Amino acid sequence: MRKRLVVALMGVAAVMLLVFGIPLASFVAKVERERLITALERDAFILAGHAKETLNTSAGSSLPSLQPYIAEHSASKGARVLVTNALGLVVASNDPTLTVGSNFSNRPEVATALTGIPAVGERSSRTLGQRLVFVAVPVFLGDEVLGVVRFSSPQSRIDQEVRDRVLGIVLAGFFTLLVAGALAIPFALGIARPITRLTRRTEKLADGDFSVRADDSSGPPELRELSRSFNVMAGRLGLMVENQKQFAGSVSHQLRTPLTALRLRLEQAQMALGDGSPDAAHAIEASRAETDRLQEMVEQLLALARIEGGTAATVTVDAALIAHSRIEMWDSLASERNVSLTITAPGQALCAGIDGALEQIIDNYIDNALGVAPDDSTIALVVARDASHVSVDVIDEGPGLSEEQRSRAFERFWRGQHTENSPGTGLGLAIVRQLAVASGGTTELLPRSDGQIGLVARVTLTAR
Numbered sequence: 001m002r003k004r005l006v007v008a009l010m011g012v013a014a015v016m017l018l019v020f021g022i023p024l025a026s027f028v029a030k031v032e033r034e035r036l037i038t039a040l041e042r043d044a045f046i047l048a049g050h051a052k053e054t055l056n057t058s059a060g061s062s063l064p065s066l067q068p069y070i071a072e073h074s075a076s077k078g079a080r081v082l083v084t085n086a087l088g089l090v091v092a093s094n095d096p097t098l099t100v101g102s103n104f105s106n107r108p109e110v111a112t113a114l115t116g117i118p119a120v121g122e123r124s125s126r127t128l129g130q131r132l133v134f135v136a137v138p139v140f141l142g143d144e145v146l147g148v149v150r151f152s153s154p155q156s157r158i159d160q161e162v163r164d165r166v167l168g169i170v171l172a173g174f175f176t177l178l179v180a181g182a183l184a185i186p187f188a189l190g191i192a193r194p195i196t197r198l199t200r201r202t203e204k205l206a207d208g209d210f211s212v213r214a215d216d217s218s219g220p221p222e223l224r225e226l227s228r229s230f231n232v233m234a235g236r237l238g239l240m241v242e243n244q245k246q247f248a249g250s251v252s253h254q255l256r257t258p259l260t261a262l263r264l265r266l267e268q269a270q271m272a273l274g275d276g277s278p279d280a281a282h283a284i285e286a287s288r289a290e291t292d293r294l295q296e297m298v299e300q301l302l303a304l305a306r307i308e309g310g311t312a313a314t315v316t317v318d319a320a321l322i323a324h325s326r327i328e329m330w331d332s333l334a335s336e337r338n339v340s341l342t343i344t345a346p347g348q349a350l351c352a353g354i355d356g357a358l359e360q361i362i363d364n365y366i367d368n369a370l371g372v373a374p375d376d377s378t379i380a381l382v383v384a385r386d387a388s389h390v391s392v393d394v395i396d397e398g399p400g401l402s403e404e405q406r407s408r409a410f411e412r413f414w415r416g417q418h419t420e421n422s423p424g425t426g427l428g429l430a431i432v433r434q435l436a437v438a439s440g441g442t443t444e445l446l447p448r449s450d451g452q453i454g455l456v457a458r459v460t461l462t463a464r
């Protein structure tokens with residue numbers, strides 16, 4: 001988060017630099033080029049002013065008296081300077097290799113200047129073998145052209161100066177980027193830290209700790225606002241869960257008492273009837289069974305409500321150990337029904353789960369399996385683990401369930417046809433699913449993988 005913010009801020013700075021920097025650099029390059037040429041032009045005109053006197057008074061082919069001026073105006077620019085007379089013959093130059101009297105009238109810019117028009121431009125020079133930038137200005141006396149002053153500089157030199165300028169801008173850009181980075185880090189920290197803190201609190205809330213509160217007194221205003229909303233939400237949620245728990249508790253209490261009383265009355269009625277009226281006794285017996293069912297349903301509904309509103313934390317449990325203990329618990333009941341229980345499990349299978357949840361889940365699965373297991377069949381418990389998960393399968397040899405039935409079996413109150421007339425509430429698997437979800441796991445019903453009829457009831461939890 002922090003890194004991404006810094007990168008984003010630097011990215012924005014870089015884009016801004018590119019968007020503004022590229023046009024700026026090309027503008028600066030253009031201005032700099034023009035400035036250099038204008039400087040050459042200005043020097044050429046000044047030198048032309050001096051040359052006017054000399055060219056006018058002296059008719060000689062060489063004009064050494066101009067030399068100091070030439071030196072003065074060309075030293076800093078590194079330009080090649082030459083002065084011609086009206087015929088285009090060189091009379092003075094700062095280039096010692098240039099012989100006085102050389103004819104320059106064939107150079108286009110000199111020819112143009114000799115007609116009285118200053119010439120500025122660039123061309124390749126055959127003599128020097130490179131591109132030249134030149135300025136040639138006429139030396140006037142009245143309307144008469146006495147000669148030409150020409151400044152020339154290799155294009156590469158001008159390019160170099162322009163490049164230096166642009167490089168300056170690029171360096172300034174990099175510096176800006178560095179400063180942006182240095183500013184971005186504390187800024188990003190300032191935003192990221194409180195968000196990370198708030199994320200931790202949200203995770204705690206999601207884990208069921210409703211007492212958690214966010215710090216709404218520091219950080220950016222938007223975040224303080226968010227923290228305040230978080231606190232209101234956490235408070236409300238806590239209250240709701242608390243209310244639900246209280247409701248579940250009191251309903252449990254309120255329903256249990258009359259149900260127990262009802263059951264007692266039915267027993268009394270049965271005793272009072274004696275053996276006299278078998279039909280009535282039968283009816284009362286059936287009512288007692290229904291009362292038991294109602295009682296179980298109330299208990300299970302309350303259990304569901306407790307799990308759903310629950311805040312129990314997960315602990316580390318050993319699925320192998322639990323599976324063994326469940327087998328022991330159910331063994332006698334199973335053998336009463338001529339069903340054998342077997343178990344396949346690793347020495348240990350540690351996983352996350354709410355305390356007591358896996359026991360209840362396996363009990364429900366075995367209870368269902370026993371309900372449908374034919375005589376002399378086997379119910380197999382298989383505990384398996386890999387790096388990330390632990391699963392417990394309860395596999396029976398009963399009639400199994402179709403795909404559509406398997407997908408509905410975890411719904412509350414859903415019961416299959418073959419169990420419709422047996423005791424039960426249709427809530428067992430709903431409780432199983434809630435317990436698994438609260439433990440951070442999943443449940444599923446599958447056909448047997450060996451092609452035999454029967455059902456595989458599976459719970460999968462996170463390995464620890």
Ligand SMILES: Nc1ncnc2c1ncn2[C@@H]1O[C@H](COP(=O)(O)OP(=O)(O)O)[C@@H](O)[C@H]1O
Pocket residue numbers: 364368369372396398399400401409414415416417418419420423424425426427428429430455457
């Ligand atoms: N091992 C099983 N084999 C076949 N059907 C099953 C099995 N386990 C569950 N069922 C079906 O799923 C229904 C719902 O199960 P459950 O929620 O435990 O409710 P109950 O056991 O009270 O009927 C059962 O009524 C039964 O029809």
Ligand SMILES: [Mg+2]
Pocket residue numbers: 364367368424428429
């Ligand atoms: Mg059941």
